[in-house]
Amino acid sequence: MTLVDDLDDFIYEVKYHIASEIESLIEDRIISPYIDEQTQSTRPIDLLRDIKVIRSQVNRTEFRFTYSFYAKYAAKRLWGEYIIDKAIR
DSSP: OOHHHHHHHHHHHHHHHHHHHHHHHHHTTSEEOEEOTTTOOEEOOOTTTTEEEEEOSSOTTOEEEEEOOEESSSOSBOOOOOOSSSOOO
16 A cells, blocks of 8 residues: 555545534434535535545645535535644634
């Protein structure tokens, strides 16, 4: 196994855990399910399209991830940032 394989596995695992948490929130009816924008029907989370994980070019131990979810209430989409082991500035 190479470093690239390990990195790919790590990124997949981060995406998988984020997706699991989102799915749990959907099951608990805290947030709404994902919607196919063309058919307006519910759809599963797509790890390639719905959750992005990018490794910092400056700090090789820093990873940024972005995801969206559908809120149950008036807000359609909320965007945020989650940081591990570092204070938010």
